[in-house]
Amino acid sequence: MPTPTPFRSIVPTDLKPSEWHPFMVGAVAPRPVAFASTIDATGNVNLSPYSFFNCFGSNPPILAFSPANRVRDNSQKHTLENLREVPEVVINICDYAMVEQMSLASTEYAKGVNEFVKAGFTEVASQQVRPPRVGQAPAAFECVVEQIIELGTNNGAGNLVICRVVLAHFREDIILPSGIGIDPHKLDAIARLGGDWYTRASGSSLFEVPKPNRNLGIGIDQLPEHIRNSDILTGNNLGRLANIEVQSMPSAEDVQAYRHEPLVTYTLQKYQTDPAQQRQELILLGKKILEEGRLQEAWKVLLLAGKEQVSLA
Ligand SMILES: Cc1cc2nc3c(=O)[nH]c(=O)nc-3n(C[C@H](O)[C@H](O)[C@H](O)COP(=O)(O)O)c2cc1C
Structure with a gap:
């Protein structure tokens, strides 16, 4: 019998937040990316990626993501400020073709700077909400924000944004031939891991396990x-x-x-x-x-x- 690999056990509060964070996001991986488009009360558009993201129920259709307080100065992300002013968001899904531009959109530009412009994405008017969607995204969810839950007050604390989908857009070519559901090969989604790592859900990295x-x-x-x-x-x-x-x-x-x-x-x-x-x-x-x-x-x-x-x- 080979010697089992030992484990390191960590109490999160024993580490500095900056030391704990890489363990958590490195192991809770890969995470899908919500590319969130928001708007402030005066109509300035913002677009930022969030990998603290997933879906939490389909009836009602609920998505949630978490803009964390900035570690640098405990200030809040523009996305969150916008959502408090206009509680509507479009969550765009990123494919591999968008990954570099999506990353560029995460730059900490000043409030009011439109990352659609900085990152070169096309604004497409939404039908049910005020923020536009990303024309290049293979799927996009127009959502109303149901609740924002502050998960703490420290630097790095999350703010869980619970969103209800009111209209969704799926590029025709990613829909399965049956007409129901998404072909993962066509979606070619990306996801975030720890550090600068991403993964691409396509080709030989896709496999099926019968339910x-x-x-x-x-x-x-x-x-x-x-x-x-x-x-x-x-x-x-x-x-x-x-x-x-x-x-x-x-x-x-x-x-x-x-x-x-x-x-x-x-x-x-x-x-x-x-x-x-x-x-x-x-x-x-x-x-x-x-x-x-x-x-x-x-x-x-x-x-x-x-x-x-x-x-x-
Ligand atoms: C792929 C990716 C995922 C990210 N996920 C998160 C996240 O889940 N929470 C967060 O607070 N910041 C996350 N960020 C960083 C934000 O996108 C970044 O702070 C951005 O500038 C926030 O923009 P805003 O202040 O205009 O809202 C992520 C960045 C990238 C590139």
């Missing part, structure tokens, strides 16, 4: 011992295997019949004089099949691996 609430999986505790305790199968492998419903498990006949699949037959023949090795090779094969997304077939091979000695006859 467990579609079926009542048997659970890891019900996996046969040779599967559960295998040092070849990973936690991800076990999680996927345990998501099978009991009635979908292959029957004993199906498992027996699977001996005649060419790769299984080959493995059984090659290692027929060494049952322990045969079992390991079958588990390796089952893992490979599982990682190709063939759950039923993986189960058959892995159940074969549990037999004392598998004969081809």
Whole structure:
């Protein structure tokens, strides 16, 4: 057994806020970015990114983000000042094509400076709220502000802005062919991590995990011992295997019949004089099949691996 990596445990108040912050935002990552467009009472537009952001319910549709008090002087962000004057915001979603301009818009320009202009974005008039949306954003949510909750009074304290979506805009090409929902490949979203790091949700960094609430999986505790305790199968492998419903498990006949699949037959023949090795090779094969997304077939091979000695006859 390899030595487990030790953990460092931290009480946040034992560190200076500037020391704690990199731990928190570095580990709570990646975070989506709310590119918030606001307006003050005299009509000056502001546009700033906020990665303390997420959605918190769909009915009613609630988004929330948090402009924190400036660490430098405990002053409040222009976005927050604007929201107190005009409690309306457009939350624009950033794709990879916008990331550098979005970052530029986070510059601490003086109050009243319009970051649409500084960062080169196009203002598109909103329909239900006063702040404009970003024409380049693949999705945008026109929101009314329901509540602002001060999370503290110190430098760096957050101010949770709870927003209700009243109208949303989705660029046609990001909508799934079914007409419901968003294609993540087309969205090409970015997200923020710690330091200067960002991630891009596209290409090989996207993967699917079947939702467990579609079926009542048997659970890891019900996996046969040779599967559960295998040092070849990973936690991800076990999680996927345990998501099978009991009635979908292959029957004993199906498992027996699977001996005649060419790769299984080959493995059984090659290692027929060494049952322990045969079992390991079958588990390796089952893992490979599982990682190709063939759950039923993986189960058959892995159940074969549990037999004392598998004969081809
Ligand atoms: C990707 C990104 C995410 C950010 N997230 C936050 C955040 O969640 N909260 C915050 O207070 N500042 C955040 N900032 C910094 C603000 O955008 C920055 O302070 C900005 O100047 C505020 O503008 P304003 O004063 O015009 O509202 C973020 C900056 C970037 C680039």
